[in-house]
Amino acid sequence: MGSARLYAAVAAGGxxxxxxxxxxxxxxxxxxxxxxxxxxxxxxxxxxxKPHLGGYDQAQAVTYVWLGQCLYATLAIQGGGAEKxxxxxxxxxxxxxxxxxxxDLQLWWLAGDVGRALFQMLGRGVIPFLFGAVFFPMALxxxxxxxxAFVVTLLLATIVSxxxxxxxxxxxxxxxxGMGVNQVLVVTGIxxxxxxxxxxxxxxxxxxxxxxxxxxxxIQMPADVLMGETDPLRAFAFQAAWAVALLTAGRLVxxxxxxxxxxQGG
Amino acid sequence: xxxRGVLLEGLRAYRMIAGMWVRSSMTYRTSFxxxxxxxxxxxxxxxxxxxxxxxxxxxxxxxxxxxxxxxxGLSATAFGIADLVLGSMxxxxxxxxxxxxxxxxxxxxxxxxxxxxxxxxxxxxGRITQGxxxxxxxxxxxxxxxxxxxxxxxxVMVVSGAAIFSAVFVAGAAFQIYAQDAAEVQNAFxxxxxxxxxxxxxxxxxDLVRGVTFMLPLAFVNWVPAAYVLERPYPIGLPGWAxxxxxxxxxxxxxxxxxxxxxxxxxxxxxxx
Numbered sequence: 001m002g003s004a005r006l007y008a009a010v011a012a013g014g015x016x017x018x019x020x021x022x023x024x025x026x027x028x029x030x031x032x033x034x035x036x037x038x039x040x041x042x043x044x045x046x047x048x049x050k051p052h053l054g055g056y057d058q059a060q061a062v063t064y065v066w067l068g069q070c071l072y073a074t075l076a077i078q079g080g081g082a083e084k085x086x087x088x089x090x091x092x093x094x095x096x097x098x099x100x101x102x103x104d105l106q107l108w109w110l111a112g113d114v115g116r117a118l119f120q121m122l123g124r125g126v127i128p129f130l131f132g133a134v135f136f137p138m139a140l141x142x143x144x145x146x147x148x149a150f151v152v153t154l155l156l157a158t159i160v161s162x163x164x165x166x167x168x169x170x171x172x173x174x175x176x177x178g179m180g181v182n183q184v185l186v187v188t189g190i191x192x193x194x195x196x197x198x199x200x201x202x203x204x205x206x207x208x209x210x211x212x213x214x215x216x217x218x219i220q221m222p223a224d225v226l227m228g229e230t231d232p233l234r235a236f237a238f239q240a241a242w243a244v245a246l247l248t249a250g251r252l253v254x255x256x257x258x259x260x261x262x263x264q265g266g
Numbered sequence: 267x268x269x270r271g272v273l274l275e276g277l278r279a280y281r282m283i284a285g286m287w288v289r290s291s292m293t294y295r296t297s298f299x300x301x302x303x304x305x306x307x308x309x310x311x312x313x314x315x316x317x318x319x320x321x322x323x324x325x326x327x328x329x330x331x332x333x334x335x336x337x338x339g340l341s342a343t344a345f346g347i348a349d350l351v352l353g354s355m356x357x358x359x360x361x362x363x364x365x366x367x368x369x370x371x372x373x374x375x376x377x378x379x380x381x382x383x384x385x386x387x388x389x390x391x392g393r394i395t396q397g398x399x400x401x402x403x404x405x406x407x408x409x410x411x412x413x414x415x416x417x418x419x420x421x422v423m424v425v426s427g428a429a430i431f432s433a434v435f436v437a438g439a440a441f442q443i444y445a446q447d448a449a450e451v452q453n454a455f456x457x458x459x460x461x462x463x464x465x466x467x468x469x470x471x472x473d474l475v476r477g478v479t480f481m482l483p484l485a486f487v488n489w490v491p492a493a494y495v496l497e498r499p500y501p502i503g504l505p506g507w508a509x510x511x512x513x514x515x516x517x518x519x520x521x522x523x524x525x526x527x528x529x530x531x532x533x534x535x536x537x538x539x
Contacts, residue, residue, distance in 0.1 A: 027450035034454040037474070038462050042319075042326070045469040049323040179297075183304035187311065196315035203321045 006103060007111040014082070014115025018123070025123045028073060032128040036069040040136055054201035055229065059139040064198050064223050066132030070125035071154075074117050075161040075218050077193050079185035082113035083165035087178035090169065099258060106166065106250055113162045121154075139227050146225070149232035153222040156239035160217040163246030170250065173257040193218045200224075214242040272376060279375035283383035291388055298389065305392030309346075312464060313338055313400055327468035332407040333496055334466060339401025340420075340488040341463035344427025345456070346394035351428075352435040354385045356449040359442045368536050378527060381439060408496065416495045419509070426512035427487035433519035434459065434482070440523070440530035459484045467493075467501040475501050486515040 018025075043061045047053055056064065071077065086109055089095045098105060132138060141147065168181045175181065190196060192215035199211050199220045210216065217239040224230040291298050316338060320331045329337075358381055361367040370380045410416065438452030445451065459478070467475050467489045479485040485501055493500045494509030 023445060024450065027445075031450045031454040031458065034458045035461070038458060038465075038470075041470045041474070042465050045327045045465070046319050046323060049325060053322055180300060180304065183301075183308060186308050190311055191314070196311065197318050201322060202318065 003103070007107055010108055010111040011115035011118075014112035015119045016115075018116050018119040028124045029127045032069040032072060032124065033131050036066055036128050036132055039065045039068075040132070054198050056198065056200070056227075057139070059137045060227050060229075061198070062132065062136045063138045063140065063227060064219075066129045066136075066138065067223050067226065068195055068219050069132070070121070070129040071157070071219055071222065072195065073120040073124045074154075075157055075193075076113075076117075076120075076165065076189075077161075077195055077218065078189045079165060079168075079182055081116055081165055082109050082162065083169035083185075084178075084182075086166070086169040087172045087181070090172040091176060091178065105258075106247065106254060109166060110159070110162050113165075114158060117158045117161075141226065141228060146228060149235075150222060150226045153225045153232070153235055153239060156236060156243060157218045157222055159243045160214055160239055160246065163243060163250055164214060166250045167246065167253060170253045170257050173260060188215065192216070194220045194223075198223070214246060217242050276376040276379035280379040280383045283380060284386035287383070287386040288388050301389040302392045305389045306396050307392075309342070309393040310396045312342070312461065313396070316464065327466040329466040329468065329498075330409075332404050332409070333498075334464070335400050335404035336408050336496065337466060337488050337492055338464040339397055339399075339404050340423050340427060340492060341460050342397030343394055343401055344397075344424050344487055345431050345460040346390065346397050347424070347428035348431035348435055349393060349456075350387075350390040352382045352432050352439075353390055354383070354387065355381060355435045355439040355442075356452055357384060358439050359446055359449045362443070362446050365536065367534075371534075377531060378436070410495060410497075419491050419495055423488060423491045423512060426516040429516035430484065430487050430512075430519050431456065431459070433516070433523035434484075436520075436523040437526050440526040443530035443534050455482065463488050472502065479504070483515050483519065486512045 040062055043065055047058045047061050168185050171181050172178050192210055192213050199216055202210050221235045221239055225232050225235045326334060370377050434455050489501050491509045491512050
C-alpha cells in the first residue's frame with residue numbers, strides 16, 4: 001500500500017516537472033501541428049497513387065498521421081524521456097544515491113516516465129490531434145468500447161517505450177557516454193515505430209519483420225486498435241509480451257550493472 | 267565603411283570561435299567520426315522515408331523518384347549549409363534563461379557572430395554530405411535536357427537556398443529573444459521547411475504553397491528554380507523569370523532577418539538572475 005503511494009508521488013513529480021515549461025509545451029504543440037500538416041499532404045499524395053496501401057483508406061492514413069504527432073512526445077519516440085536523466089546520473093555516479101533508496105530502481109524510473117508521458121499527452125499531444133480532427137477527414141470510432149481499448153493500448157505502449165529506453169540507458173554503465181546510444185534511439189524509434197510510414201505499408205519480408213519488433217507496440221498497435229483494424233485482445237497480448245520481456249531483460253541487465261557499481265565502489 | 271568594418275570583424279570573430287569548437291571536437295577523433303556518421307544516418311532517414319514510399323508507387327504527386335530526389339538533394343544540402351553555419355542558434359533560448367547571454371553582449375565582438383559560432387558543430391557535415399550524395403544521384407538520373415542556364419542554376423540554388431534558410435535561423439533567433447523558451451517554434455520553420463521542400467509542390471494544398479512562396483519564400487530554395495530545370499509547371503502560375511529570382515529573394519530575406527535581429531537585440535532585457 002505504502003509503496004503504491006510512493007510511486008504515485010514519483011509519477012506526479014514527473015508530471016509536474018514537465019508542466020513547468022509552458023512556453024516549450026506551446027512551441028511543441030505548434031511544431032507537431034506543422035509537421036502533421038506536411039505529413040498529411042504527403043500521405044494523401046501517396047494514398048492517391050495507391051489507394052488502400054497497407055489496408056488503410058485515406059481517412060485512416062490521415063488519422064495515423066495525427067496519432068503519430070500526438071504520441072511523438074508522449075512515448076518519447078526518439079528518446080528524450082526519463083532515460084536522458086538516468087544516463088546522466090549513471091555517467092556522473094549519482095546513480096549510487098538512487099541505489100541506496102528504499103525503492104525499486106526500475107519502478108521508480110517507470111513511475112516518473114509515466115507521469116512525464118501523461119503530461120506530454122495532455123499538454124502537447126491532444127491539441128494537434130484535435131486540430132487534425134477538425135481540419136482533415138479522420139476515421140475515428142464512435143463506440144466507447146473502442147476508445148477504452150485504445151486507452152489500454154496507450155498504457156501498454158508507454159511501458160514498452162520505457163522498457164526500451166531503460167535498457168538503452170543501462171548501457172551507459174558500460175559505455176560511460178550516452179551520445180551514441182541516443183543516436184541509435186533516434187534512428188530505431190523514428191523508423192521502427194512507424195513515424196515515417198505506417199508499418200503495415202512497409203513492403204515484403206522487411207515489413208513482416210518490423211511488424212513483430214517491440215517498436216510496433218508504440219504507434220502501429222494503438223492506431224490499429226483505435227481504427228478497428230485489429231482485434232484489441234491480440235494487440236494487448238503483443239504489447240504485454242514485449243513489455244514483460246523487455247522489463248525482465250532490464251532487470252537482469254540492471255542487476256549485472258549494479259554489481260559492477262558495487263565492485264567499483266560507486 | 268563602418269558597416270564593412272563590422273562585417274569583417276564579425277567574420278573574424280566567427281572564425282575564431284568556430285575554430286575553437288572544431289579543435290575541441292577534434293580532441294576525441296574517433297568520437298568525432300562516429301558522431302558524423304550518426305548525423306549522416308539520422309538525416310538520411312528522411313530520404314529513406316521517400317524511398318519507402320517509392321517502393322510502393324512509381325510517382326508522388328506526378329513526380330518521379332529522380333525528380334523528388336532532385337528536390338530533396340537541393341533542400342537538404344542548402345539546409346545543411348545553413349545548419350552548419352548557424353544551427354546552434356537554438357541554444358539561444360537556454361542562454362537567455364541561464365543569463366549567459368549577457369556575457370556575449372559585453373564581449374567586443376558582434377553578438378550575431380558569437381551566437382552563430384556558439385558550439386559550432388562540424389559533425390553537421392553529415393547532413394550536407396548526405397544531401398549532396400542524393401543531389402549527385404538525382405543529377406545523373408533525372409531526365410533533363412541540360413542547357414548552360416540549367417547547369418548554372420544548380421549551384422545558384424544551393425547558395426541562395428542556404429542564405430534563405432540562414433535568414434530563417436536568424437529571424438528565429440530574434441523571435442527567441444521575445445519568446446525565450448520556444449526553440450521548437452523555430453524548428454517548425456527550419457526542419458519543417460526543409461521537410462516540406464523535399465516533396466513536390468503538387469502534393470500540397472494551394473494555400474500552403476502560396477504561403478511558402480509569398481509570406482515565407484521557402485519556395486525559392488528549390489520548388490521554383492527546380493521547376494525551370496525539370497520543365498515542370500511553376501507553382502501557383504509564377505512567371506518564367508521567377509526561376510532566376512532566388513538570389514534576390516535570398517538577399518531580401520537576409521536584410522529583413524538582420525533588421526529583426528537588431529530590433530530584437532535592442533529590446534533585450536536581461537533576466538537579472
